[in-house]
Amino acid sequence: MKINEMIPELEDMLGFDAGTISVDGKIADIPDWDSMAILTFIAFVEEKFDLVLEGDQIAGVTTFKELFQLLGDKVE
Amino acid sequence: MNGTMLNSPVDHFLLKNRRVLVTGASSGIGSGIAILLSHLRANVICCGRDEARLQKTFDCLEGSGHAISSFDLMNVEKIHPWVVALSKQQGKIWGIVHAAGIQHTLPASMITPEKFEQVIKLNSEAAFFLAKTMLSSSVRDEIGGSIVFISSIMSIVSQAAISSYSFSKAALSGLARSLAIEFAPKKIRVNCISPAFVKTPLLDDMTKKWNKDQIDELINRHPLGIGDIQDVAYSTAFLLSEAARWITGSNLIVDGGYTAL
Numbered sequence: 001m002k003i004n005e006m007i008p009e010l011e012d013m014l015g016f017d018a019g020t021i022s023v024d025g026k027i028a029d030i031p032d033w034d035s036m037a038i039l040t041f042i043a044f045v046e047e048k049f050d051l052v053l054e055g056d057q058i059a060g061v062t063t064f065k066e067l068f069q070l071l072g073d074k075v076e
Numbered sequence: 077m078n079g080t081m082l083n084s085p086v087d088h089f090l091l092k093n094r095r096v097l098v099t100g101a102s103s104g105i106g107s108g109i110a111i112l113l114s115h116l117r118a119n120v121i122c123c124g125r126d127e128a129r130l131q132k133t134f135d136c137l138e139g140s141g142h143a144i145s146s147f148d149l150m151n152v153e154k155i156h157p158w159v160v161a162l163s164k165q166q167g168k169i170w171g172i173v174h175a176a177g178i179q180h181t182l183p184a185s186m187i188t189p190e191k192f193e194q195v196i197k198l199n200s201e202a203a204f205f206l207a208k209t210m211l212s213s214s215v216r217d218e219i220g221g222s223i224v225f226i227s228s229i230m231s232i233v234s235q236a237a238i239s240s241y242s243f244s245k246a247a248l249s250g251l252a253r254s255l256a257i258e259f260a261p262k263k264i265r266v267n268c269i270s271p272a273f274v275k276t277p278l279l280d281d282m283t284k285k286w287n288k289d290q291i292d293e294l295i296n297r298h299p300l301g302i303g304d305i306q307d308v309a310y311s312t313a314f315l316l317s318e319a320a321r322w323i324t325g326s327n328l329i330v331d332g333g334y335t336a337l
Contacts, residue, residue, distance in 0.1 A: 013185050035290070039237050040183040042285050047186065055287035 001048070003068055003075045013044050025064050041067075049074040088319040091118035095169050095217070096316065097162070098122055099149060099206065100176030102129035104276035105226060107136075108305030109173055109312050114138040116313055121166060123147055124176070149176055149202040150194070159209040170217040171316050172210065174203040175226040179241040181282050192240045199244035200251070207255050210264055220263030222316045225252055226308065227268040229331050245270075249327045256325030265324035267315045272331030274303040299333030307332075 007021050014020075014037055020030060027033050042053050053070055061067045068075055096113055100106030102124030110120045114137035122137075124130045127146040134144050143166050147158050163169050177199045180191055203225050210216045210223065230238055231245035248268050255266040273279055273294060279302075283291050295302055311330045314320055329335060 015185065036183055036236055039181065039285065040185060043182050043186045043237075052284070054284050055290060059287040 001075050006048075006075055009048075010041070010044055014040055021064055023065050023068065027062055027064060027067065045071060045074075088321075089116070089314070089317050091116045091171075091313070091317060093117070093119065094171055094316070095119040095121065095167055096171035096173060097159070097169055097206070098173045098175060099202070100124060100174070100226075101133050102126050103133075104175075104278055105271070105274060105305050105308050106173070106175030107133040108309045109175055109226075111136050111138070112306065112309040112313055113173075113316070114142060116317070118171070118316075119143075119166070121145055121162060121169075123149075149206075150197055152197060152201050152205050155202065155205040156209055156212070159206070159215055160212060163215045168217040169210070169215055170219070170221050172206050172221075172223045173226065173312055173316070174206055174224070176202065177226065177244075177278075179238065179278060179282065181237050181285055182240070183237045184239055187240055195240040195244050196247070199241070200247040203248055204251055204255075207251070207259075207266060210259065211262075216262070216264065221259075221265070222320075223252075223255070223259075223264065223266045224312050224315050225266075225268045226312070227270045227327065229270045229272045229329060229334055231270055231327075232329070233335055252327065253325040260324060265315075265320070267320070267323060267325065268327040269308060269311050269315065270327055270329045270331070271308045271311075272298055272303060272334035274305055274308055276305060297334055297337060298331070299337065301332060303330070303332050 003023060011018055011021055038058055045051050045053055057070055091113055096118045098106055098110040098120055101110040101122035110122050110133050114120050119141040121143045122130050122133050123145050125148050130144045145162055178195055207223050210221055225248040227248040228245040230242045231249055234242040252266045252268045259266055308330055311328055
């Protein structure tokens with residue numbers, strides 16, 4: 001799946017306004033990116049790609065680019 | 077009260093010759109309960125979907141007179157004929173423990189009607205239709221019976237992203253109260269146990285999505301530490317036994333102090 005197609009779906013699931021998430025953006029710049037957002041992201045990825053991410057994998061990530069790299073070849 | 081002759085106070089805690097159907101017996105709390113009940117001399121019918129895993133529980137049972145029955149409780153409309161057939165094969169059923177359950181850690185935005193229904197069906201609906209089978213004279217033991225639903229403290233307190241699970245478990249305590257009144261004339265008691273977090277595969281599955289801080293916080297929420305499967309099994313055995321003969325419609329909280337904090 002293309003990242004640019006995935007981001008709007010993810011934003012919708014998170015209840016974020018369109019354009020909130022950008023590949024080059026920093027996670028810390030989004031105040032609503034909290035523990036619930038992380039859980040939602042994990043559930044989204046599991047449902048969409050059948051890929052189970054663990055909380056600790058996400059804990060050290062600071063940018064969305066790094067976050068989406070966790071999805072490996074599931075996104076391009 | 078039960079008219080069976082019991083020789084000593086200790087006998088009231090035993091389950092001699094009591095046939096008990098345990099759902100979710102292939103792993104976790106259900107498996108632990110099945111094993112403990114066998115040590116207390118019950119005849120245990122282990123129910124689960126996976127026969128190979130049920131066999132592992134069965135191999136750990138103490139004594140004889142036990143059985144395995146592979147059944148998918150999601151087929152709620154087939155529960156009655158299944159239990160009737162079981163009682164014909166194995167003999168009248170005195171007790172039911174509904175330990176089977178599923179839990180999705182999902183934010184509300186990710187819950188679809190299908191996922192919600194799946195949780196309710198196994199955790200709550202199956203409990204009701206299992207209990208209902210005890211109304212049938214071809215199923216229940218004429219001396220009475222005891223039913224225990226394994227609920228959760230997430231029916232009393234809760235946390236984010238487990239709404240369908242909390243809902244389904246809260247339903248069990250209401251179910252137990254109403255059925256306790258309805259079934260009392262038949263000398264069948266109905267109770268719930270609400271455990272906090274216990275070391276099970278279900279907990280492992282849930283916490284692998286958490287980070288270290290969240291896991292530490294969970295542990296610190298239990299003054300007595302995270303529970304063991306046996307902690308739930310002991311309480312279940314008590315509620316099933318004649319020692320609890322005056323307890324019905326209750327919800328026993330077994331939580332290592334979680335809700336005391």
